[in-house]
Amino acid sequence: MGLLTRDEYGAIAANLNFPTGAFIDGSFRPAQSGAVFETVNPATGDKLAEVAACGAQDVDFATEKARDAFEDGRWSRLHPSERKEVLIRLAKLIARNARELAVMESLDSGKTIFDCETVDLPETIHCLKWHAEAIDKIYDQVSPASDDHIAMILREPIGVVGLVLPWNFPLLMLAWKIGPALAAGCSVVVKPAEETSLTALRVAELAMEAGVPRGVLNVVPGSGPEVGEPIGRHMDIDMVSFTGSTETGKRFLSYAAESNAKEVVLEMGGKNPAVVLEDAENLDRVAQHVVNGAFWNMGENCSASSRLIVHRDAKSELLARIESHMRHWNVGDPLDPETRVGALVSRAHFDKVSGYLADAKNILIGGKAENGFVEATVVEVPDNAARLAREEIFGPVLSVIEVSGFDEAIAMANDTEYGLCASIFTANVKRAIRGARALRAGTVTVNSFGEGDISTPFGGFGQSGFGGRDNGLHAHDQYTRLKTLWIDLADDEDEAVS
Numbered sequence: 346m347g348l349l350t351r352d353e354y355g356a357i358a359a360n361l362n363f364p365t366g367a368f369i370d371g372s373f374r375p376a377q378s379g380a381v382f383e384t385v386n387p388a389t390g391d392k393l394a395e396v397a398a399c400g401a402q403d404v405d406f407a408t409e410k411a412r413d414a415f416e417d418g419r420w421s422r423l424h425p426s427e428r429k430e431v432l433i434r435l436a437k438l439i440a441r442n443a444r445e446l447a448v449m450e451s452l453d454s455g456k457t458i459f460d461c462e463t464v465d466l467p468e469t470i471h472c473l474k475w476h477a478e479a480i481d482k483i484y485d486q487v488s489p490a491s492d493d494h495i496a497m498i499l500r501e502p503i504g505v506v507g508l509v510l511p512w513n514f515p516l517l518m519l520a521w522k523i524g525p526a527l528a529a530g531c532s533v534v535v536k537p538a539e540e541t542s543l544t545a546l547r548v549a550e551l552a553m554e555a556g557v558p559r560g561v562l563n564v565v566p567g568s569g570p571e572v573g574e575p576i577g578r579h580m581d582i583d584m585v586s587f588t589g590s591t592e593t594g595k596r597f598l599s600y601a602a603e604s605n606a607k608e609v610v611l612e613m614g615g616k617n618p619a620v621v622l623e624d625a626e627n628l629d630r631v632a633q634h635v636v637n638g639a640f641w642n643m644g645e646n647c648s649a650s651s652r653l654i655v656h657r658d659a660k661s662e663l664l665a666r667i668e669s670h671m672r673h674w675n676v677g678d679p680l681d682p683e684t685r686v687g688a689l690v691s692r693a694h695f696d697k698v699s700g701y702l703a704d705a706k707n708i709l710i711g712g713k714a715e716n717g718f719v720e721a722t723v724v725e726v727p728d729n730a731a732r733l734a735r736e737e738i739f740g741p742v743l744s745v746i747e748v749s750g751f752d753e754a755i756a757m758a759n760d761t762e763y764g765l766c767a768s769i770f771t772a773n774v775k776r777a778i779r780g781a782r783a784l785r786a787g788t789v790t791v792n793s794f795g796e797g798d799i800s801t802p803f804g805g806f807g808q809s810g811f812g813g814r815d816n817g818l819h820a821h822d823q824y825t826r827l828k829t830l831w832i833d834l835a836d837d838e839d840e841a842v843s
């Protein structure tokens with residue numbers, strides 16, 4: 346499906362109906378308190394809708410309904426192939442409504458329509474299909490424990506799951522989490538980020554249409570303290586999967602410790618290094634990867650390569666080529682299909698990113714920040730101790746640090762509290778492999794930028810990740826637990842064995 350014109354996207358935007366209630370037990374309803382919050386288009390500041398501002402009572406209600414659904418087996422005990430059929434129907438319904446969802450996503454988040462149409466929607470659909478297709482092909486195991494017993498290792502859905510989502514990939518992160526959770530048979534209580542609730546609510550409606558039974562997929566919009574914390578502290582939620590900042594992620598460990606010791610999986614921040622050695626081949630191609638890694642999705646990406654660690658012999662040519670590629674990264678109206686850098690998600694986030702630019706002593710390229718939009722920007726920093734080199738900016742800002750050797754580059758790359766992604770560019774295969782092994786990150790790419798695909802586990806080391814992985818069959822581990830089942834096979838006259 347090709348892209349439309351700006352006017353055609355505008356016409357779709359003008360005719361959208363925004364979902365505004367919490368989606369609990371199969372229908373939309375207001376928050377029990379009656380409170381609402383505004384969700385705005387960050388590109389214009391215009392109000393899009395007033396969404397239910399839920400609280401602990403709504404979380405309780407959604408959890409009760411999710412528990413009922415889980416225990417009566419309307420979803421959890423369906424044959425896996427039946428869950429598969431329903432989830433594939435959901436993926437097809439999202440595909441049928443992809444244009445509407447892409448425009449809604451762009452309006453609510455400031456993401457470009459180009460990315461929404463070419464990445465977020467196709468990957469969301471693919472992710473749901475992939476997990477649906479996988480679920481009836483996973484087998485339990487029999488242990489070789491003993492001749493007198495059969496010992497089975499069973500995998501069961503974990504139960505009621507809380508999914509706390511970020512705003513940078515509202516639909517895709519929803520899919521990364523509901524794909525394996527629903528496929529496994531769990532019931533879920535989803536909390537979208539307050540900046541971007543709309544598409545999760547619309548997907549919940551489509552899920553009902555696809556045949557996901559009521560109570561299985563609930564979406565409770567609202568703020569972190571009012572909805573996220575009650576999910577984290579809930580005594581009847583078995584597990585929480587979270588994506589967002591490290592600071593908030595760590596809170597979920599406290600919530601779990603102070604409530605029911607629920608399992609917690611955290612996918613958190615990153616300050617991901619791109620290491621370019623002096624022998625890197627084809628610096629033009631390297632520059633393309635660096636630019637894409639740093640500025641894609643406005644740098645609002647936990648896997649963004651926001652730290653360029655470059656050998657001094659490659660630096661000036663690489664920077665020249667980076668500048669030339671950056672000409673294609675035009676900032677502007679997110680609904681214009683030519684735009685590559687849209688609006689930052691909110692004024693608060695714009696202020697945070699602008700604050701980092703105000704701190705920068707040596708802006709090499711770009712640097713303009715106004716009205717919610719920030720130009721793709723390259724900043725030179727003196728060393729890895731600088732704030733711009735250490736903190737996750739989560740905006741289109743690339744910090745460049747010069748090094749003079751392999752060991753220095755790797756040590757600097759690893760000198761971070763994070764450990765989500767890293768990349769290394771070199772023509773020397775031994776250095777590539779030695780470097781990739783030495784880099785402390787959950788995903789390492791050689792001579793490219795990327796975070797893998799749906800088949801590969803995604804998550805971080807250090808303060809980037811905790812407790813499990815999104816994507817791949819490893820994601821199913823998050824939402825299932827193992828049960829060991831022993832069955833006595835001894836003849837009645839045999840002595841009982843303990």
Ligand SMILES: NC(=O)C1=CN([C@@H]2O[C@H](COP(=O)(O)OP(=O)(O)OC[C@H]3O[C@@H](n4cnc5c(N)ncnc54)[C@H](O)[C@@H]3O)[C@@H](O)[C@H]2O)C=CC1
Nearest residue numbers: 510511537538568569573574589590593613614647737739
């Ligand atoms: N790793 C990632 O993908 C993301 C990282 N971030 C980082 O976090 C920074 C701040 O952005 P935020 O939106 O504030 O991220 P955040 O981590 O606070 O928000 C993520 C989710 O957690 C919820 N939440 C917030 N406070 C909570 C609390 N006290 N208890 C329970 N849930 C809570 C939010 O409502 C949202 O649904 C960004 O500038 C960026 O550096 C933000 C979003 C995604």
Ligand code: BAL
Nearest residue numbers: 511513588646647648
């Ligand atoms: N890059 C996908 C995961 C995230 O940014 O949250």
